[in-house]
Amino acid sequence: MKVFLKITVLLIITAAWMGCEGDYRQEARGSYGEVVVVMDSTQWESQTAQAIRETYGRHILTLPSGQPLYDLRFREFKNDDQLEQLKRNKNLIIAAPIDDTTNTARWIRALLSDEVEAQVRSNESFAFPMQNQWYQDQWTMILTAPGDSALAEQIHNSEKTLTDNLLRKEFERWEEEIYGQGEQEALADTIRANHGWKIRVQHDWQLGLDTTYSEDGEQQHFLTMRRPLPENDRWFWAWWKNDVEDISFLDDDWINAKRDSLTRQWIRGSRDSSYVTTEYGRPVETESFRMNGYLAHETLGTWRMTKDAMGGPFANLTVYDEQNDRLFLLEFGQFAPKYNKRRFVRQFRTMLRTFTTDSTWQSGSGGGGQ
Incomplete structure (x- = not known):
């Protein structure tokens, strides 16, 4: 990664009206973008x-x-x-x-x-x-x-x-x-107690599916939440698997193939034959970095609905918990044809970065839905 030649830290002198009790200056104006x-x-x-x-x-x-x-x-x-x-x-x-x-x-x-x-x-x-x-x-x-x-x-x-x-x-x-608009701390704590991981949940998201299933003889887990609003449908899903000791298979192709297999199985359209899949006719980009101590891979791109004229952006985070040998995929998606997509993707990326795991978690120690 290209970096600055050097960044000199500027020492900012606190203004005289900023006392011990806080900064009472006005807030800067303008949008985030x-x-x-x-x-x-x-x-x-x-x-x-x-x-x-x-x-x-x-x-x-x-x-x-x-x-x-x-x-x-x-x-x-x-x-x-x-x-x-x-x-x-x-x-x-x-x-x-x-x-x-x-x-x-x-x-x-x-x-x-x-x-x-x-x-x-x-x-x-x-x-x-x-x-x-x-x-x-x-x-x-x-x-x-x-x-x-x-x-x-x-x-x-x-x-x-x-x-x-x-x-x-x-x-x-x-x-x-x-x-700041409201947070469902009880729901986030329930997910943590049952599954050993946590993500901060906005005030009006609704828990959907919460299941454990077997695939190729191995136990896997899937959970969904949704924030249905008029003309602005947003959803979240999380998949995870315990006892993953070797991640040598994990690369961009595996992430996208796994994402597609999960959305085909669990994120379905209104027609029996329709499901969410990645739009590979447009760029799909993955970047790797360390986040909260974890190895993380963030994937950004667009999705489309098979058998239907629907599509939108997604933000995915693949996280490996090295301490507990647990692999996670977490994803936000949106269908909002009349809305600015950039600000919502930035919100999704922000919420994904609140993800943490329980360092004391052990496979089989929690509950969970079926």
């Missing part, structure tokens, strides 16, 4: 601007409607009043060559220390994330380098690390919003 890019208008067609568009504004190929990763709004300022308005935004990218003569470059130099400026000029550092600099719940990224082409190259070379930094902030925001 919008990023205001502060650059001089003479540079909106520069190599740096293009690199920002190709990084933060690239199309999400795993969504049905090809939305951008973030909606970019390029803005400049010519006076203090305009600058103060820009500072109010929730997501800010401030970009310019370090020694440029534009207002944006002057602002960057005012924000960075002399030591950090020297690191930029020597190509040691170029990206500086900040949290809650002027308002609450605010994300800011300063991007600067000795020149336009050098800055564009470093943005391209660190594309994933740059976007992951903002995605992590967005997941934090969604987690607070999703569960």
